[in-house]
Amino acid sequence: MTLNIEIIKPTIGAIIHDVDLNTADENTTQQIQQALLDHHVIFFRNQQLAPQAQAELARGFGSLHIHPIYPSVDNVPEIIVPDSWQQDLRDNELWHTDVTFSQKPPLG
Secondary structure, three states, X not given: OOOEEEEOOOOOOEEEEOOOHHHOOHHHHHHHHHHHHHHOOEEEXXXXXXXXXXXXXHHOOOOOOOOOOOOEXXXXXXXXXXXXXXXXXXXXXXXXXXXXXXOOOOOO
């Protein structure tokens, strides 16, 4: 199956339509990887991605990191919960990425 890719701007950004990320196979994941390389930022709308499927998809981009502090999803320690009413996570007020100090930071 060939992905349905809508280019947002010629220099950056695309929306990938008509794909269920819960069931993305290796071919689909490879096409998504190429779309990311080609368009730099990609969006998927109307997804209800299960945590395990999210981790599997992310593994297609490389090794995942288990955060030592933030709460994670049950049985999927690679997926953190960035918003929580149960905890004070003020350091998540602005978007950022963690572990950039690593020699090979995770892409997934």
